[in-house]
Amino acid sequence: xxxxxxxxxxxxxxxxxxxxxxxxxxxxxxxxxxxxxxxxxxxxxxxxxxxxxxxxxxxxxxxxxxxxxxxxxxxxxxxxxxxxxxxxxxxxxxxxxxxxxxxxxxxxxxxxxxxxxxxxxxxxxxxxxxxxxxxxxxxxxxxxxxxxxxxxxxxxxxxxxxxxxxxxxxxxxxxxxxxxxxxxxxxxxxxxxxxxxxxxxxxxxxxxxxxxxxxxxxxxxxxxxxxxxxxxxxxxxxxxxxxxxxxxxxxxxxxxxxxxxxxxxxxxxxxxxxxxxxxxxxxxxxxxxxxxxx
Numbered sequence: 001x002x003x004x005x006x007x008x009x010x011x012x013x014x015x016x017x018x019x020x021x022x023x024x025x026x027x028x029x030x031x032x033x034x035x036x037x038x039x040x041x042x043x044x045x046x047x048x049x050x051x052x053x054x055x056x057x058x059x060x061x062x063x064x065x066x067x068x069x070x071x072x073x074x075x076x077x078x079x080x081x082x083x084x085x086x087x088x089x090x091x092x093x094x095x096x097x098x099x100x101x102x103x104x105x106x107x108x109x110x111x112x113x114x115x116x117x118x119x120x121x122x123x124x125x126x127x128x129x130x131x132x133x134x135x136x137x138x139x140x141x142x143x144x145x146x147x148x149x150x151x152x153x154x155x156x157x158x159x160x161x162x163x164x165x166x167x168x169x170x171x172x173x174x175x176x177x178x179x180x181x182x183x184x185x186x187x188x189x190x191x192x193x194x195x196x197x198x199x200x201x202x203x204x205x206x207x208x209x210x211x212x213x214x215x216x217x218x219x220x221x222x223x224x225x226x227x228x229x230x231x232x233x234x235x236x237x238x239x240x241x242x243x244x245x246x247x248x249x250x251x252x253x254x255x256x257x258x259x260x261x262x263x264x265x266x267x268x269x270x271x272x273x274x275x276x277x278x279x280x281x282x283x284x285x286x287x288x289x290x291x292x293x294x
Contacts, residue, residue, distance in 0.1 A: 025217035034275035041074035046248040052268035066265025070098030077104040090129040100136030111149040115156035134291035143172035147182035151189040168196040194232035202255035237273040
């Protein structure tokens with residue numbers, strides 16, 4: 001006998017996919033379907049390691065053709081500017097990619113001073129290079145950064161630009177402890193910013209309380225930090241320099257339902273790469289909301 005759906009059953013049908021996604025270790029993200037973003041610094045491009053397509057600091061078309069929707073360039077570290085940021089951002093803007101800039105926040109320099117210099121640096125690049133797009137701003141915090149200094153950096157970026165920065169965190173015990181033990185006001189300031197996580201492998205030297213019994217996934221990392229309910233971007237691929245071999249080595253997450261290859265698409269060298277937690281349309285909406293309209 002046919003039954004008319006109840007309001008509750010209709011509501012469950014709408015919410016169930018979202019609930020399943022949130023409960024998933026990867027929030028539904030996959031290498032093949034999630035929008036991809038590349039991050040670069042003065043250390044890029046890395047050396048050629050195989051046959052394939054190449055990109056340069058002035059031509060990032062190969063990144064876009066490989067599937068990247070956006071590029072985030074390091075503009076500065078502490079008080080020191082990055083030497084390639086302006087050229088990378090100009091190339092990505094010319095290639096019609098989403099663009100972002102990140103500053104590596106050091107613990108031994110006033111965070112407000114660093115925020116001011118970061119904003120001034122990005123504005124200077126945007127004007128001198130004639131950039132057309134709004135720019136996503138990111139604070140990449142050193143593992144020894146105090147939670148209160150993170151909050152000061154965030155507040156100053158908001159005061160100067162009217163927008164919140166994205167918070168990028170390496171997977172370190174020190175910063176996990178800082179966030180878990182932060183006071184409620186400080187944690188609330190940090191929590192309002194979207195979270196960009198770094199996680200390259202399911203077995204990690206991070207928090208032994210979790211590593212010993214639970215494979216590290218984005219969901220487990222959220223549990224450890226006890227700050228955000230979900231993540232916005234995930235750096236699943238990083239690159240180390242192997243001094244003994246004299247070459248770069250890719251580190252990339254490949255476990256469970258999230259399987260990633262050593263190289264991004266058909267590129268001939270390793271890259272630092274990320275997925276966005278959502279659809280391509282949601283990625284563009286996210287960028288529109290948080291990017292600085294300088």
